[in-house]
Amino acid sequence: MLDILTNMLAMCIPFSVALLLASIGEMFNQRAGVFNLGCEGVMAMGAFIGMLIPFAAGGGGAVSQWYNFFGFVAAAALGAVFGIIFAVITVTFRAPQGIAGIGLQMFGVGTAGTLFRHFVGGTQSIPGIPDIDIPLLSKIPFFGDVLFSHNAMAYLAYLFIPVAMYILFKTPWGLKVRAAGTNPRAADSMGINVTRTRYEALMLGGALAGLAGAYLSIAQAKMFSDTLISGRGFIAVALVYFGHWHPLQIMGGALLFTFAQTFQTIIQSMGISFPYELAVMLPYVLVIVVLSFTSKDQTMAPSSLGKPFNREIRT
């Protein structure tokens, strides 16, 4: 029984990274007052460009880890560009954020698939990045497998949580972001450039979504197909609400969702008489149930979330 629990928890860390990165990025977007439903599309583009670089270098064979690193960098950069595009549409032109997000999602997924077919062809895999057993720590019973035997990006993603908290709650820029999402008019009157702050937050959010996609193609599945993301971008958006716009709670949500995913897999594999359709639904039902019970507790929600800001118009 302990073995099963160890395996489930050991899988939670690496399998949750893509959701974690994407939802932390989305949190920065929403903290600044913009929700980006196009996260899925940005992830798809990140997954594509992230995989393309090591694939182009090695043709699917072994390559230097630098190419994987460049893949992550390119994915983050492309994600940031998509963040700027979204900012132009929703912040500068003040288009409805929901519709623009859906458009970005379709554009990203479609473009990634089209470019993939053009540059790569059919479904292809890459060696990706290996797991790293941290010396000594990985030998500790139970904790070694659960915490200290993962790939480098998984460690970095989790180390980014305190960094995200510091940025959001302890830096002047974090204060600007929160002000832009909570009361942009007051922020503007205090000399904060709301438009610029929202652009910056969307760039950061886009970069993290791009990284999340690249994580799937370089570190987890180690391949690309245009169905690779399969709704994870939308789950990431839901996790932001689930986690009340706080990095720690979002991390908890990502871990809980992933735990439910691995748990349902174990239930199926153990041959327990339980309809697999219900097992597959379990993580999604869990998100809906938790959201339903916590929907009244929205005190942490940025009060100007989804509202375009126009300093010339008094609302």
Added chain:
Amino acid sequence: MKRLLVIAIMLIAAFSLCASGSSESAADDGTFKIALIIENTIDDKGWCQSMHDGITEAIAAMPDKKIEYSYSEKMLPVDAGSIARQYVADGYDLIIAHGAQYKNFVLEMAEEYPDVSFAFGTSSEIGPANVFTYMPESEETGYINGLIAGTVTKDNIIGLVGPVDSGDAARYNRGYVLGIQAVNPDAKILVAHTGSFSDYVKSSEVATSQLSSGADVLTGSSQQAIGALRATAESPKAMWVGQDLAQLTTEEGKAKCIAASSYNYAAVVIDLVNRIESGVKGGECIPMNFANGGFIFEYNPALEAEWVSPELKELVASTIDSFKADPDGTLATWADVDYSTL
């Protein structure tokens, strides 16, 4: 504005005339036109690629016939109707909608266009007079792979990553279980479904979960299986048995896939073309099995010597022969397999 509108209408009219003219001329010169509608891509190393490859092989195998072939990828069932109508307008003789999810639109179209033949599968239903169905009896290929998995496992734990529990995937998976139990009744079989045909990440997660639970031989079906194969390749000791020959061509397949079977849609397509040309437009279900050449089975030449003993090879060969001799009876109980008893 009015002038622009007039120009646009004239252009559309001219384009329409050209389009209808080309289809008419094609229909008149005896060309047999086949259209394929698929939900994924023709190079997905799985379900859709196998049909595309089958059609191109069938065309190559009928050099005396003038056959024109077109395909439409990424067609969701809701979008498939419009492209199918385009194919009808272009004079296509046979429209294959490759997936049971297309059933409703095919039946609607068949009623609307009784002179055009449609085909969809997998399904064992007998459709209207202008609808063919095809059903791979893939419990046979699953059984063969199960024989191999049950024999080569060292830890007696075997994994199965399924997409959904229906259609040919359900048949393949249950045949796999029967094959394992035939040679290794003590083996523990881990069965899990992803709930999707194309979620590669989830299939890799399920495979990783089964590998963590000790599985040392895995299989999977549909295009999502590539994700599970990729995860298996990360394990130094685990091996794979495949449900598509395309898996043998991947880097991880070359290293991990002991053997693979595949649907030979070429035989189905040749059969369909011949039937339509003889005046039968539908109303039949074409089964696919080893007996009628509907399946192909191959070992991985790089792994055969190390992993396939002469006894196992003999067992596989004799089993395939028994399927060919009695396609209806050998695995008639495949549907009785209950995963909760494993």
